[in-house]
Amino acid sequence: MKAKIYISYKEGILDPQGKTVSHALDAIGIKKIKSVRMGKYIEMEFNGISKDKASEITDESCRKLLANPNTETYSFEIVEE
């Protein structure tokens, strides 16, 4: 069982790293990009638990540690493999 977690900045929060990447892409000739927002992608593997339990642990991890509730939002999906 595995969780795929996506964390990104809330709307309205400045993202200087994204702006820098956007300019860098423009500078190397890659055009047509309106904006770039940088976030985090986290993969979490579990030891023999149910999908519901995995979902619960993932949500708790995001709330208590991974995402900053003031500036970031998170979403995740649980995949079996």
Next chain:
Amino acid sequence: MKAKIYISYKEGILDPQGKTVSHALDAIGIKKIKSVRMGKYIEMEFNGISKDKASEITDESCRKLLANPNTETYSFEIVEE
């Protein structure tokens, strides 16, 4: 048109940040997690182009700038909105 890009370390590449997060979760009482791997999640918005063109630009951006071909792999999806 928007691209969602996921960049993660290749198998076998050490991820000290992931290890640290894994220990931190354990320390605050969140158990049953086998491993944590940190990666990047990037959202890219485009100015009025086709889905095929967006896909091409995203792939080029990953190859030329966003992902380190030596240590990272990337995948992406193009969503219309």
